[in-house]
Amino acid sequence: MDKIKINVSMAVIRRLPKYYRYLDELVEKGITRISSKEFGKILGFTASQIRQDLNCFGGFGQQGYGYNVRELRDEIANILGLHKPNNAIIVGAGNLGQAIANYSGFRGSGFVLKAMFDINPRLVGISIGDIKIMDIDDMGEFIENTDINVGIICTPKEGAQSVAKRLTGEGIKAIWNFAPTDLEVPENVIVENVQLSESLMVLAYLMNERDRMENAQ
Amino acid sequence: MDKIKINVSMAVIRRLPKYYRYLDELVEKGITRISSKEFGKILGFTASQIRQDLNCFGGFGQQGYGYNVRELRDEIANILGLHKPNNAIIVGAGNLGQAIANYSGFRGSGFVLKAMFDINPRLVGISIGDIKIMDIDDMGEFIENTDINVGIICTPKEGAQSVAKRLTGEGIKAIWNFAPTDLEVPENVIVENVQLSESLMVLAYLMNERDRMENAQ
DNA sequence: ATCAGTTTGTTAAATAATTACCAATATATT
DNA sequence: AATATATTGGTAATTATTTAACAAACTGAT
Numbered sequence: 001m002d003k004i005k006i007n008v009s010m011a012v013i014r015r016l017p018k019y020y021r022y023l024d025e026l027v028e029k030g031i032t033r034i035s036s037k038e039f040g041k042i043l044g045f046t047a048s049q050i051r052q053d054l055n056c057f058g059g060f061g062q063q064g065y066g067y068n069v070r071e072l073r074d075e076i077a078n079i080l081g082l083h084k085p086n087n088a089i090i091v092g093a094g095n096l097g098q099a100i101a102n103y104s105g106f107r108g109s110g111f112v113l114k115a116m117f118d119i120n121p122r123l124v125g126i127s128i129g130d131i132k133i134m135d136i137d138d139m140g141e142f143i144e145n146t147d148i149n150v151g152i153i154c155t156p157k158e159g160a161q162s163v164a165k166r167l168t169g170e171g172i173k174a175i176w177n178f179a180p181t182d183l184e185v186p187e188n189v190i191v192e193n194v195q196l197s198e199s200l201m202v203l204a205y206l207m208n209e210r211d212r213m214e215n216a217q
Numbered sequence: 218m219d220k221i222k223i224n225v226s227m228a229v230i231r232r233l234p235k236y237y238r239y240l241d242e243l244v245e246k247g248i249t250r251i252s253s254k255e256f257g258k259i260l261g262f263t264a265s266q267i268r269q270d271l272n273c274f275g276g277f278g279q280q281g282y283g284y285n286v287r288e289l290r291d292e293i294a295n296i297l298g299l300h301k302p303n304n305a306i307i308v309g310a311g312n313l314g315q316a317i318a319n320y321s322g323f324r325g326s327g328f329v330l331k332a333m334f335d336i337n338p339r340l341v342g343i344s345i346g347d348i349k350i351m352d353i354d355d356m357g358e359f360i361e362n363t364d365i366n367v368g369i370i371c372t373p374k375e376g377a378q379s380v381a382k383r384l385t386g387e388g389i390k391a392i393w394n395f396a397p398t399d400l401e402v403p404e405n406v407i408v409e410n411v412q413l414s415e416s417l418m419v420l421a422y423l424m425n426e427r428d429r430m431e432n433a434q
Numbered sequence: 435a436t437c438a439g440t441t442t443g444t445t446a447a448a449t450a451a452t453t454a455c456c457a458a459t460a461t462a463t464t
Numbered sequence: 465a466a467t468a469t470a471t472t473g474g475t476a477a478t479t480a481t482t483t484a485a486c487a488a489a490c491t492g493a494t
Contacts (some may be wrong), residue, residue, distance in 0.1 A: 017414065021415075062471080064461045205228075252441060268442070283440085
């Protein structure tokens with residue numbers, strides 16, 4: 001990694017995975033080079049934005065040529081830290097937790113699921129794929145022994161904050177949160193929320209807005 | 218709804234569900250009024266931002282008093298269109314599809330799940346709760362007869378675009394997309410993406426960045 | 435009723451993000 | 465080797481978003 005701008009904005013960071021995804025597709029198609037102009041056309045971004053974004057992390061392109069697709073993909077993988085292994089556990093082994101346990105997107109992201117935990121004795125002992133559901137009281141010991149650094153919260157809203165407290169108490173440094181609530185965690189703990197209900201409400205809004213527009217015509 | 222600014226930015230729209238969620242909690246706690254200042258403290262926003270956002274849709278507050286919590290919540294529900302019924306189907310009845318079928322967040326959002334569809338004959342015929350999994354070839358007829366206007370795509374990446382094409386061909390006007398790909402749809406069709414892999418990569422980036430910072434100290 | 439203290443809606447200022455531009459420098463062609 | 469063409473990286477201009485400021489208008493207490 002050549003350079004890293006001190007404060008890369010979240011707007012840029014949230015575009016990186018999309019760059020990565022499309023570059024990976026280009027590699028698979030056997031395309032070896034691409035200009036910001038072409039890439040922008042594919043992504044629906046301006047060429048300027050792509051060049052600005054990439055330049056937060058280094059000058060990966062070459063004048064008159066563009067970007068080497070494979071090289072750029074690997075650089076972005078590196079920036080995203082996709083090569084770094086991170087052991088994770090899921091807390092909450094209900095429908096959503098089980099779906100996440102089966103989630104194929106872990107592959108290639110560096111995250112490795114090591115176990116699931118639940119309070120429901122009916123679930124404890126079951127395996128999802130090769131992942132065991134364990135009692136949540138065994139969680140602390142497991143985290144310590146297995147070098148877990150990511151907790152994935154798939155509990156209902158009500159239990160989420162207490163789970164977060166327990167996880168951070170055990171020294172976990174990052175949480176992927178699917179519970180529909182904002183977690184309070186110590187300053188150095190990273191939380192990335194997946195708010196399904198918010199996404200659904202935005203969809204409702206956009207549908208509603210379109211109706212308003214049509215009626216206004 | 219008093220007024221609606223012509224072009225409300227997506228930044229504002231994506232904050233509305235959060236306003237709604239917190240207002241709902243305040244109603245449940247029995248709090249009847251709140252100022253933008255207090256509300257901002259709870260949400261982690263500035264008071265200015267809250268007043269600006271709300272004023273895109275109307276003057277819901279009162280000087281010297283603040284906002285009536287219940288009233289404001291109901292106004293936002295109305296703006297989001299949460300009272301309008303929208304019949305939905307899920308396409309792709311694997312782990313994720315089943316988890317979404319059981320998703321409690323549909324309640325109170327106006328969306329009603331009517332059926333699920335899959336190509337896998339092993340899944341067709343099974344019920345998830347009281348929702349039947351049907352053969353995808355029966356989808357067109359079902360959409361027509363049941364007044365479906367939202368499709369929820371939970372298929373793998375590979376099948377997603379063809380499903381989207383089929384759905385829009387049947388006249389569906391909105392898609393909630395969980396497949397890790399960008400869908401091409403006719404102009405008037407709304408797509409809201411839930412990109413789990415992008416969220417996970419952002420988490421990876423932030424963890425990686427924190428490590429860089431710590432090593433730089 | 436009056437007055438001090440609040441708090442809004444709105445306008446202005448400041449900040450952030452995106453887009454346009456262009457010199458520098460590469461490639462490709464003759 | 466010379467020249468035309470392409471394309472970057474960085475800077476400047478533009479646009480969008482957020483924050484600050486404040487007159488107007490309400491509440492609640494005396």
